[in-house]
Amino acid sequence: MCTYEKFPTVPVPYSMLAGYGAIAGELARALAGKQRALLVVDGYPGTRFDEIVAGLMEELFFARVLDAHEANRSDEEIEAMLARNITDDRVFGVLSCHNLIEFFDEKKIAVLRRRAQEAEGITLLYGVGASLIAKGDVLVYADLARWEIQLRYRSGEIGNYCAHNEGEETLRKVKRGYFIDWRVSDRHKRAVMPEVDYLLETNKRDKPVMMRGEDFRAALALVAQRPFRVAPYFDPGVWGGQWMKKVCGLDPAKKNYAWSFDGVPEENSLLLQSGSTVMEVPAQDLVLFAPRALLGDRVHARFGLDFPIRFDFLDTVDGQNLSLQVHPLTEYIQQTFGMHYTQDESYYILDVKPGADTAVYLGVKNGVDPQEMLGALERAQETGEFDAERYVNRIPAHKHDHFLIPAGTVHCSGRDTMVLEISATPYIFTFKLWDWNRVGLDGKPRPIHLEHGRKNIQFDRDTDFVLRELVGQVQEVARGDGWVEERTGLHEREFLETRRHWFTKPVLHNTNGGVNMLNLVEGSEAVVESPNGAFEPFRVHYAETFIVPAAVGAYVIRPAVPGERCATMKAYVRG
Numbered sequence: 001m002c003t004y005e006k007f008p009t010v011p012v013p014y015s016m017l018a019g020y021g022a023i024a025g026e027l028a029r030a031l032a033g034k035q036r037a038l039l040v041v042d043g044y045p046g047t048r049f050d051e052i053v054a055g056l057m058e059e060l061f062f063a064r065v066l067d068a069h070e071a072n073r074s075d076e077e078i079e080a081m082l083a084r085n086i087t088d089d090r091v092f093g094v095l096s097c098h099n100l101i102e103f104f105d106e107k108k109i110a111v112l113r114r115r116a117q118e119a120e121g122i123t124l125l126y127g128v129g130a131s132l133i134a135k136g137d138v139l140v141y142a143d144l145a146r147w148e149i150q151l152r153y154r155s156g157e158i159g160n161y162c163a164h165n166e167g168e169e170t171l172r173k174v175k176r177g178y179f180i181d182w183r184v185s186d187r188h189k190r191a192v193m194p195e196v197d198y199l200l201e202t203n204k205r206d207k208p209v210m211m212r213g214e215d216f217r218a219a220l221a222l223v224a225q226r227p228f229r230v231a232p233y234f235d236p237g238v239w240g241g242q243w244m245k246k247v248c249g250l251d252p253a254k255k256n257y258a259w260s261f262d263g264v265p266e267e268n269s270l271l272l273q274s275g276s277t278v279m280e281v282p283a284q285d286l287v288l289f290a291p292r293a294l295l296g297d298r299v300h301a302r303f304g305l306d307f308p309i310r311f312d313f314l315d316t317v318d319g320q321n322l323s324l325q326v327h328p329l330t331e332y333i334q335q336t337f338g339m340h341y342t343q344d345e346s347y348y349i350l351d352v353k354p355g356a357d358t359a360v361y362l363g364v365k366n367g368v369d370p371q372e373m374l375g376a377l378e379r380a381q382e383t384g385e386f387d388a389e390r391y392v393n394r395i396p397a398h399k400h401d402h403f404l405i406p407a408g409t410v411h412c413s414g415r416d417t418m419v420l421e422i423s424a425t426p427y428i429f430t431f432k433l434w435d436w437n438r439v440g441l442d443g444k445p446r447p448i449h450l451e452h453g454r455k456n457i458q459f460d461r462d463t464d465f466v467l468r469e470l471v472g473q474v475q476e477v478a479r480g481d482g483w484v485e486e487r488t489g490l491h492e493r494e495f496l497e498t499r500r501h502w503f504t505k506p507v508l509h510n511t512n513g514g515v516n517m518l519n520l521v522e523g524s525e526a527v528v529e530s531p532n533g534a535f536e537p538f539r540v541h542y543a544e545t546f547i548v549p550a551a552v553g554a555y556v557i558r559p560a561v562p563g564e565r566c567a568t569m570k571a572y573v574r575g
Contacts, residue, residue, distance in 0.1 A: 002249035003525065003541040008229035009273035012222060014215035016277040023200070023210045024059030030138045030197065031122055038116055038134055041126040042068075042192060043142030045161035045181050046149040047202050049126050052142060055208065056124070064119040068127030069162075071108035078103060078162045085180050090171045090447050091428070093179030095338035100129045100188040103162055109133050128161060128185070131192050141192065141213075142200045145269040146182070146282055147233045147261075150174060161185070171447070178428055179337075190288045190305070193217070201279045209279040211272075219272055220286050224293035224549045226535035227528045230283045231269040232262035232545075238438050238446070241319030243351060243418045247543055256319060263311030263517055263545035266425060296514040296550025299573045307425060308341070309496060309517045309571050311545045314419040317353045322412040323446070324361060324388055324434040328456050329408050333429060336452075343430070344494040345423030347403040347413055348569055350521055350543065356416035358397045363409055363466035365393055370459045377433055377450055384437040393463050395471060400521070400567075402500075404470040406493040408458035420519055422490075422498060422571050431456065474500075483507040488569075497574045502567045506558035509548070509570070516548040516572050518557075523566025529556045 017023050031037045039062075041052060053065060072078070079086075081102065085094045109132070116125050116134050131139055152158045153173040159165035160176040161184075196213040211219070234250055237258025244250055244257045261267050265283035272279045287307045291300045299308065314322065327343040334340060352358040364373065373391045380386035388394075392410055397403070397417055405411050405423075410433065413419050431449035440446045461470075469491060478485040482505025488498045501507050502522070508531070509516070520526050520540050528538040528546070531554050539560065540546050548555055559566045 002247065004248045004543055005229070005541060006249065007231060007271060009271040009278055010223055010228050012219040012272050012274055014211060014219055014274055016274045016279055017210045018207070018277050020055030020206070020208060021059055023208060024056050026210065027056070027138060027140070027198070028060055034137060036120055037122045037138075038136035039122060039124050039138050039140070040130050040134060040136030041124065041140045041142060041200070042131040043128060043200075043202070044144055044185050044189065045128050046152055046158050047128070047142045047144055048205070049142070051206065052200070052202065052208070053124065053126060055206070060122065062124045063121030064115065064123045066112055066116055066123065066125045068112070068125060068130040068133055071104050071112045071133060072162055073103060073105045075162065075164065082180060086176060089175070090169070091175055091449070092337060092452075093175050096180040096183045098180070098184050100184050101132055103184075104129060104132060129188065131195075135195065138197050139192075139195060140198045140200050141189070141196045142202050143189075143281055143285070144202050145280055146267050146284070147269065148203045149177065153177070186284065186288060186305070193289060199281070201281060203280050209277060211279060217289060220290050221293065223270065223286055224290035225551050227538045227546055227548045227552065227555065228270070229540070229544060229546045230263065230265060231271050231280065232260050233268070235259045238440055239316055239320040239322055241315035241317035241418070243315045243317035244313060257315055258319070260313035260315070262313065263309075263519070263547070264425070264427065265307040293551040294515055294549045296511065298575065299514045299550065302573070303341070307515075308573055309515070310421070310423050310425045310427060311517055311519055311571070312421045312427070313350075314413055314421055316413055316415045316417050317351070319415055321361075321414050321436055323432040323436070324392065324410065324412045325430050325432050326410050326453050326457050327407040328429055328431065328452065332456055333426070337429065339426050339429070341424060341426065341495070342407045343424055343426050344407050344490065344496070345405045345421055346490050346498065347405065348420040348422055348521070349397050349399055349401045349417055350420045351418040352397065352399050353416035358416050359394045359414040360397045360403050360417070361388065361392045361394055361410070361412045361414060362403055362405065362470060363393050363411070363461040363463065364391055364459055366463045368459065368462065370457070374454050380434055381448060381450070386434045388434060393466055395466070402474070402488040402498070404473060404489045404491045404494070406491045408456050409461045409470070410457055420521065420569065422496070422569065424494070424496065480507070481505055495574055496571050499570045500567055501557070501570070502565065503557070504559060504563055504565050506556045508554065508556050510554045511548055511550045511552055511572075512575070513550055514572050514575070515550045516570055517545065518548065518568045518570045519543065519545045521567050521569050523559060523564050525560035526557050526566050526568070527560050529558070530554070531556055
């Protein structure tokens with residue numbers, strides 16, 4: 001029986017309104033008694049503003065409706081402003097430091113602001129950045145999940161902000177979102193949210209949910225005081241497998257599932273629940289508005305508004321090898337892409353296909369000539385032939401093995417493995433070197449980044465180095481009544497620490513002032529409790545990832561079934 005919870009909710013004691021009728025009624029009451037009033041609906045790029053306007057107009061009469069987009073600079077001006085960040089690459093851009101106001105023309109803003117102020121009755125001003133034109137008498141912010149934005153990219157429903165590129169390939173739209181739109185919009189959201197009167201969730205068509213702004217801010221503060229899960233999502237891939245279908249209760253009719261993001265606040269959502277109503281908001285909102293309680297002072301000081309830890313699944317059971325790849329060195333990611341820390345990672349083998357010859361490809365073999373290997377990779381782009389095992393170590397992989405992968409190390413997971421990837425957050429920076437002569441699910445060749453890769457491969461990460469420093473690094477560090485704690489890494493070049501606890505009885509943990517991320521890697525179910533009753537007992541099931549905010553401090557994890565042997569993998573930022 002599948003126990004994995006795909007839609008984990010977080011209960012909050014605040015009222016929510018569902019549906020445009022109830023929402024418009026609440027806004028009408030907020031505007032009541034004013035002969036001239038301005039309702040401003042700001043929001044995130046990708047929001048269906050046309051739907052919002054139509055929904056509100058069923059219950060509210062507007063004397064004038066104004067679109068903030070009318071105040072944007074010309075397409076040509078915006079493209080010229082962003083050219084350095086967009087780049088010609090299909091996947092990689094340069095992180096934007098722009099602010100949303102730079103997308104607007106001051107003269108156009110003045111015209112629109114004057115029109116908003118001169119009309120009798122209720123005026124509606126809507127669109128991304130609408131609050132930059134006027135705050136209004138009532139300010140609503142329309143939000144939606146990052147994953148929903150990407151699904152809208154894929155369907156061709158939307159393009160990027162001020163880009164009119166609905167028909168462009170999804171890779172390029174996601175790239176522009178990651179490097180520009182989401183950075184700019186998160187800055188604006190963080191600036192405007194303290195003034196927002198209402199938060200409007202707009203993920204499902206014609207099914208909005210609204211909460212008072214002060215309640216939403218209080219709800220985030222509450223979440224940052226107790227363990228919680230984010231809502232995972234699952235995606236197919238050319239190399240995808242079958243393990244998650246069974247364990248996570250996914251659609252068996254789908255060809256495969258390759259990825260699951262379950263523990264990536266920048267990508268996942270929070271499901272806030274009040275009674276029977278659920279509001280889905282980006283988990284990144286918690287990072288933006290409660291960073292110190294969530295991350296802790298030490299981690300917040302180092303990473304700011306970045307959540308630095310990422311857990312995800314890579315399923316190749318009855319699938320294929322991942323692409324042979326390498327991640328950028330710190331100086332390369334800083335100088336080339338404007339990111340201040342890199343994608344160090346590790347593979348924790350959650351499971352393997354019984355009887356299969358499972359392995360991880362990791363590091364180059366002793367004595368490999370760099371130019372020979374790079375030449376072979378270049379020729380492979382034309383010939384479709386590359387003998388990976390001639391150049392790269394293929395190391396047997398078993399359940400509960402942990403492979404450490406500091407940036408610059410050539411690697412990939414082999415087929416028939418279920419990997420819990422524990423890594424730093426900047427997940428997009430993967431340089432594919434060889435993709436086993438495959439095309440993507442869209443039928444197009446998958447991007448190869450050999451020019452980036454050749455500048456980052458560390459050829460001294462050879463067989464001797466891998467076996468000495470990246471494989472089999474488990475050390476027992478503590479034990480007690482019914483539990484054992486082991487250090488499994490990561491490498492000294494990586495800023496994350498990982499600890500595995502085996503336990504049949506309660507084991508005490510402490511955040512020690514920094515955020516913890518954990519996964520139940522063995523056992524059917526465990527219970528997370530507060531020693532002093534600071535939060536309600538929190539249940540997690542096998543393979544579920546959960547976050548313990550820094551503010552929690554001490555917490556206890558015990559088997560839900562007395563005496564069952566369980567294990568958690570925990571990651572945190574080293575002090």
